[in-house]
Amino acid sequence: MNKWEDNKAWFLVIPVFLIVAVSAIIPLMTVVNYSIQDIFGPDNRIFVGIEWYQEALSDHRLHAAFQRQLLFSGLVLLIEIPLGILIALTMPKRGWGASLSLVLVALPLLIPWNVIGTIWIIFMRPDIGLLGSAINGLGIPFDHTAASLDAWVTVMLMEVWHWTPLVVLMAYAGLQAIPEAYFQAARIDGASAWSVFRYIQLPKMRGVLTIAILLRFMDSFLIYAEPFVLTGGGPGNSTTFLSIYLVKQAVGQFDLGPASAFSIIYFLIVLLACWIFYQALLKVGTGDKQ
Amino acid sequence: MNLTWMAWTLPTAIFFIAIVSILTAMTIWQIKAPSAERKGFLPISTTPGDRLFIGLLSSAFIHLAWIGLTTLNLWIAFVIALIWIIVLMRWG
Numbered sequence: 004m005n006k007w008e009d010n011k012a013w014f015l016v017i018p019v020f021l022i023v024a025v026s027a028i029i030p031l032m033t034v035v036n037y038s039i040q041d042i043f044g045p046d047n048r049i050f051v052g053i054e055w056y057q058e059a060l061s062d063h064r065l066h067a068a069f070q071r072q073l074l075f076s077g078l079v080l081l082i083e084i085p086l087g088i089l090i091a092l093t094m095p096k097r098g099w100g101a102s103l104s105l106v107l108v109a110l111p112l113l114i115p116w117n118v119i120g121t122i123w124i125i126f127m128r129p130d131i132g133l134l135g136s137a138i139n140g141l142g143i144p145f146d147h148t149a150a151s152l153d154a155w156v157t158v159m160l161m162e163v164w165h166w167t168p169l170v171v172l173m174a175y176a177g178l179q180a181i182p183e184a185y186f187q188a189a190r191i192d193g194a195s196a197w198s199v200f201r202y203i204q205l206p207k208m209r210g211v212l213t214i215a216i217l218l219r220f221m222d223s224f225l226i227y228a229e230p231f232v233l234t235g236g237g238p239g240n241s242t243t244f245l246s247i248y249l250v251k252q253a254v255g256q257f258d259l260g261p262a263s264a265f266s267i268i269y270f271l272i273v274l275l276a277c278w279i280f281y282q283a284l285l286k287v288g289t290g291d292k293q
Numbered sequence: 294m295n296l297t298w299m300a301w302t303l304p305t306a307i308f309f310i311a312i313v314s315i316l317t318a319m320t321i322w323q324i325k326a327p328s329a330e331r332k333g334f335l336p337i338s339t340t341p342g343d344r345l346f347i348g349l350l351s352s353a354f355i356h357l358a359w360i361g362l363t364t365l366n367l368w369i370a371f372v373i374a375l376i377w378i379i380v381l382m383r384w385g
Contacts, residue, residue, distance in 0.1 A: 035308070
C-alpha cells in the first residue's frame with residue numbers, strides 16, 4: 004500500500020473524529036470545567052476547586068443511588084442471562100417455528116424506551132391494569148406507586164421483559180453456530196442433556212454470553228427512561244437509580260457544578276467497567292481460558 | 294470562536310493540555326519506535342498505550358479515593374499517582 008492510499012484512509016476517518024469530538028469530547032471537557040466551579044450563568048461563575056467532588060463523595064443519597072444501581076444491575080444479570088439461555092435452548096432450531104419465535108422474541112426490542120414505561124404504567128395499574136388488577140384480584144395488595152417492593156418488582160419485570168430477548172437472540176445465535184458433529188459425538192457417547200449443555204453448548208456460547216453480559220450490565224447501569232417514566236424514581240427514592248438522581252440534580256435543582264462532578268465520577272465508574280469487560284472480551288477472542 | 298459557554302479555567306486548561314501532550318508524545322513515540330505487547334507485573338499483556346490508559350484511569354480513582362477518604366492536600370495524591378504511572382509504564 005503506498006502513502007497516498009494511507010492518507011486517503013485518514014480523510015475517511017476525519018469525519019468520524021469530528022463527530023466524536025463535537026458529540027463527546029467537547030461536552031466532556033465542558034463537564035470537567037463545570038465540575039470545579041459554581042455556575043450561575045455564562046459570565047457569572049466562581050472557582051470552587053474540589054468542593055463538588057467532596058460533596059458528591061460524601062453524599063449519602065448518592066451512595067444509596069449507587070447501591071440501588073449495583074443491586075439493579077446485579078439482579079438484571081442474575082435473571083436475564085440464565086433466562087435468556089433457557090429460552091434460547093427451548094426455541095425451535097429450524098423451520099417456520101424458528102422464524103416465528105425469533106420475530107415474537109424480538110418484538111419488545113423494537114419498542115421505544117419511553118413507550119415501554121408507559122405500557123407498563125397502564126399494565127400494572129391496580130385499578131385498570133391487566134396484571135396489576137389481576138394481582139389485586141388474587142387478594143395480594145399490589146401498587147407500584149405506593150410500595151417500594153412493588154415498584155422494584157414492576158421495574159424488574161419491565162426490564163426483564165424488555166431486554167431478555169437480546170440475550171435470547173445472542174444465545175440462540177451462539178447455539179446455532181455449534182457444528183452438528185459435536186452433538187453426534189455426544190449422542191454416541193450417551194451424554195445426558197445436562198452434559199451436552201455443560202460441556203458443549205455453554206463453552207461454545209462463551210463469546211456471545213460475555214458480550215451479552217457486557218451489554219446488559221452497561222445498559223442496566225445507565226438505565227434512565229423506563230424507570231423514570233414508570234415510577235419517576237419513587238415511591239420516595241426507592242427506584243432512584245444513578246442517572247435519575249443525576250438528572251434530578253442537574254435539571255430539577257439546576258445544581259450544574261455538583262451534577263458535573265457526579266457525572267465525572269459516574270463516567271469513570273462506567274469507563275472502568277467497560278475496560279474490565281473489554282479485557283474479558285479480548286480473552287474470549289483469543290481463546291484464553293484463564 | 295466564542296468558547297465562553299465551555300467555562301474554561303486555568304487548572305482545567307492545563308489538565309487537558311497535559312493529557313493532549315501526553316497522547317501526542319505517545320503517538321510520536323509509537324510511530325518512531327513501534328512497541329510490542331509485553332507482560333510485566335500486571336496480570337495481562339499490555340502495550341505502552343494500554344499502560345497509559347490504566348495509569349490515567351487508576352490515577353483518577355486514586356484522586357477520588359483521596360478526596361473521599363482523607364482531608365489531606367490533594368497534591369500528595371497527585372505525586373502518588375505520578376509515581377504510580379511511572380512505575381506502571383516502566384514495569385507494568
